[in-house]
Amino acid sequence: MTIGSLLGAIGQGFIWGVMVLGIFITYKVLNVSDLTVDGSFATGGAVFAMTLLAGVDPTLCLLVAMAAGGVCGFVTGILHTKFKIPAILAGILTQLGLYSINLRILGDKANTSISQASTNITFIAKLFNLPHTRAGMILGIIVSLICILILYFLLGTEFGASIRATGNNEKMIRALGVNTDNIKLFGMVLSNMLIALSGALLVQMNKYADVGMGKGAIVYGLASIVIGEVFFRRFSNFGIKLLSSVFGCIVFFIIRAVVINLGLKANDMQLISAIIVVIALAMPIFKENMNIQKIGKLNSLNEMKQKSSVDLSLKEVLDKKISSEMGGGVDA
Amino acid sequence: MLKLQNIYKTFHVGTINERRALNDINLVLNDGDFVTVIGGNGAGKSTLQNVISGTINPDYGTIEINGVNITKLPEHKRAKYIGRVFQDPMLGTASDMWIEENLALAYRRGEKRSAFKWMIDNNNTAFFKSQLERLGLGLEDRMKTKVKLLSGGQRQALTLLMSTLKKPDLLMLDEHTAALDPKTASLVLSLTKEIIEKSNITTIMITHNMKDALNYGNRLIMMDQGKIIFDVSGEEKKKLKVEDLLLKFNQTKDAPSDAMLLSS
Structure with a gap:
């Protein structure tokens, strides 16, 4: 395997790592399985591509994509907490619906190219005179580290502790006065915001948005978390746990690169x-x-x-x- | 002060399993009352505690705490007034979090939780430590230990401390020593007594143990078939013996006897 493909895999790992952080919030912190991922990831990508093509500033596009992801999470959250639909089914329903919506966002096309538009990655590439994938890696590192920092601090606050406690022992924290339904709703919104952000970053990296780009994302995410746990099992520090899931994602994409190198298909x-x-x-x-x-x-x-x-x-x-x-x- | 008025609750209405769990419950607890509640299985003890804590809604009636009508408040909003300890020691604490984190969570029971304030506030550490020392279990030296590493008894003692860390208007103990071995149970019970008496907390303690029901508290309530059938306090309660309670129990069994139910 060449250094180039290794670095490419690491870059992919950081970008998808943002999504893994999102899955970490629901799957690990809140202890609910939210399967909206496959849909909201593509929503983030599609919204980013279309707003960018409409001439909006790329950083603003990222924020719009995150907001769109938040809406996806909100829908699943309402289905789960207000209508009492089991979390897994609620996520599947949203995800299924999102497929149609994503196609609409992309203008009834399965994919859209943004190769002509300038993005955060092209900006970094120009600034440091770097190739596209290398610049993408830098953007992935910056964004995933910012996300880890924000999550680390958020979950250490009084409010954040009640999120962790909700995943740990719902009955107990409700008896201590926390509306666990609202906490879960918040968690799903936050999670899908990160997932959509990750999708938008991937669109920047790949220079196109595809309606099927989120397929299997939930499994990639879970695999990354699991791999990260293997390496960092001994650590109980919360920040390390967040880092370990992004690390797991990088390992996952390196394995993927190796597998492809061995002649298997992507x-x-x-x-x-x-x-x-x-x-x-x-x-x-x-x-x-x-x-x-x-x-x-x-x-x-x-x-x-x-x-x-x-x-x-x-x-x-x-x-x-x-x-x-x-x-x-x-x-x- | 807790005031229950005409509380009714029926489960499985309109089916063959229809059961009236609470049948016109009227109860007034004065400030500082420590009430023990006994009764056989299906007497309505748990339903009573669930109705007060808000995990189930009554079909009819009103519940007031300190003059505030809480009948329609959801469970989490009642937490402002009520501290709870459950029968299962695993239910009262967040196992993956530190002892200190659990205490910090409990210290803000019923209050707003800020997203801009650290939960671990070093100003509180000394206070938490001194509170843990009261338990006499050595937990004050293990503040950064995850609760899942504690034994059931330790966890229950911690839950008890957590539920009273911020003084509740009402403390509800739902057979909180039933899952513990006799020695640990008596330790937790004496801690319960000490904490309640020191802070003068109004308490409802549900128990299956008649001795405990007699030894603790200043008032005793016996329930049967969704009704309060016996309510004694003060000197009268002090004179009460296990035999008297057993006699009462047997009387209730005769009233609507099995034979009668079967023949109808």
Whole structure:
């Protein structure tokens, strides 16, 4: 793999990392699964592209895209908190509806090019005389670090603590006077604002917006969070946890680049990321099953030992087997 | 002061499972009353506490705390007046947060939570520490420990402290020692007594343990089939023995007997 494609992967990782931060808020902090992501990511991209083509300043376009993402999150939030639709279904419904809306935003076309327009990335590229992808990486780093800082400080405040407590123990924080429905609504809005921002940045990077650009985004995000956790499991500091999910996203895109380098197609990544998430989520169950099997084996050996109390030689053999099963050390 | 007037609550209306959980409850708690509530399963104790805390709405009646009508207030808005400790020790604290963070959350019970003020305020640390010392569990040295690392008893003691950190107008204890071993339960109960008496907090303590119901508090209420069937306080309560309560219990069982229900 070349340095160029590695740097490209890292740049992608930072840009998608903003989205991972958004997913982190709902999935990890609030403990609700919000599947609006695939839709709101593309909404952010589409809104950015169209406002940019209308001649609006690119930074302002980013803010407009974020606002659009916030509206998507608000819809899911209302469906979930006011209409009591389960969060997963509420997210799927919004996401499905958004597909039509995104097509409308893009002017009934599946994609729109912005290659002629000047963006934040072209600005940075010109300023430092850098190639496009390198400038995109710098923008991704700046934006994701700002987002991490804001989230870190926000979640450390009195209000932010009530968000964390809502994800931790809803009943408790409600008994302490917090309207948990409003907190969840806020969390979904904030989350989808970041997701849409990420989509808008990706449009800058790719120079086009596509109605299907958010496909599988939720799984990429979850995979990134899971990978980040593997590396930073020992840390409990909240800032590190935020950093670790962006880091996980970078690793994810490096894996993706390697996979493509090995001759697989970019579309195979959907399957690979699904498998990564499945393995990570199933790991505790595997461990538990292995423990249970071990107990079963030990019990049956002990049973055999009791039955064979007359035959001393067999007993000895079984004792040895039991002690080796238990991890050695214990000698009968 | 807590005032309940003509509270009715029926579950599963219009079905074969229709059950009147609260049947015309009238209750006035004076300031500083420490009331223990006993009753068999299905007597309406939990429904009573849920109606007061706002997790369920009554079908009819009014609830007042200190003259404020809270009947229509949602659960989170009643938190301003009510401190609660649940039966399940896991329910009263946020497990992934520090002891100090939990205390800070509780210290702002019912108040506005600012998005521009740090939750961990070093000015409060000394106060939290001194409060934790009262528990005598050594938690004051573990302020930055996550609550999930504490035992059930420690968590329940912490929840108790949290619910009274900012003095509530009413403290509700829902069988808060039922899930603890006898030794821990008596420790938490004596802490409960100490805290309540020191701050003179109006309290409702639901319990299954008749001894506890007699040993603690200045007033005792027995419930059956959604009604308050026995209400004693002061000297009369002090003279009460477990045998007397058992007698009462048996009387209630006879009234609408199983045989009668089956024959109808």
